[in-house]
Amino acid sequence: MPGRTIETDIEEAIREAEEELRPKREEQIDQSRGSTGKRNVRVVKSEALSKPYEWRFVVVDVDTGEVLDNAQGYGYKTKQKAMAAWNYKTRDKSKDAAKAEKRKRAKKWLKDHPDIRLTLDDLAFQIVKRSWNPDGCINVQIVKDLVKESHLKLDGLTARDILRAWENG
Numbered sequence: 001m002p003g004r005t006i007e008t009d010i011e012e013a014i015r016e017a018e019e020e021l022r023p024k025r026e027e028q029i030d031q032s033r034g035s036t037g038k039r040n041v042r043v044v045k046s047e048a049l050s051k052p053y054e055w056r057f058v059v060v061d062v063d064t065g066e067v068l069d070n071a072q073g074y075g076y077k078t079k080q081k082a083m084a085a086w087n088y089k090t091r092d093k094s095k096d097a098a099k100a101e102k103r104k105r106a107k108k109w110l111k112d113h114p115d116i117r118l119t120l121d122d123l124a125f126q127i128v129k130r131s132w133n134p135d136g137c138i139n140v141q142i143v144k145d146l147v148k149e150s151h152l153k154l155d156g157l158t159a160r161d162i163l164r165a166w167e168n169g
Contacts, residue, residue, distance in 0.1 A: 039090075041068060043082045049075035057082045106157050106165035116146055120166050138163065 040062040049056035049070070056075025059068045059082050069086050076082035110117050123138055130136075143159040143166075154162065 039063075039068070041086060043076075043079040043086075046070070046075050049073075059083070059086045102157070102161060103165060103168075105155070106161040107169070109155060109157060110162060110165050113150075113152060116143075116150065116152070116162070117166060119146055 041059050042062050043057050044060050046056050046058045046067075049058070056071075056077065057079050058070040058075055060066065061068055069082065069089065071082075071085070076085065120138060120143070123142065127136055127138070140159045140163055143163045147154060147159065147162070
């Protein structure tokens with residue numbers, strides 16, 4: 001029966017190799033790390049939320065071990081999505097206010113200059129009719145040219161801001 005011992009040794013070696021590959025704890029997975037300035041966080045696999053072959057990830061505070069974000073109890077499907085969601089939730093909201101103010105100023109500028117708005121509307125209509133601009137779109141350069149021809153100032157805005165305001169509105 002010496003062959004039997006070799007077979008059991010091989011089977012045991014295979015089992016050990018499989019156990020080494022299978023993560024047993026959250027710390028064994030290569031984890032995404034991120035420093036958000038406020039807290040030192042890490043994305044880890046949640047054993048409680050995961051199923052076999054369908055892992056779920058949560059955001060955890062490295063210092064306290066507290067779960068900070070778990071996608072309303074479902075967990076995130078990927079480490080990248082978990083970190084992206086955490087970064088979005090903890091972003092600097094003052095930048096959002098500055099962007100909103102810029103959009104508001106661009107909208108007001110367009111309202112104060114109805115001739116530019118009407119020209120852009122007319123160009124869009126001509127493009128739809130396919131009688132103008134073979135590219136088929138109104139771009140930043142067109143807005144720059146319109147502003148330059150009209151001898152207007154953008155008051156700290158860019159042609160891209162004006163174009164976005166016109167597109168949205």
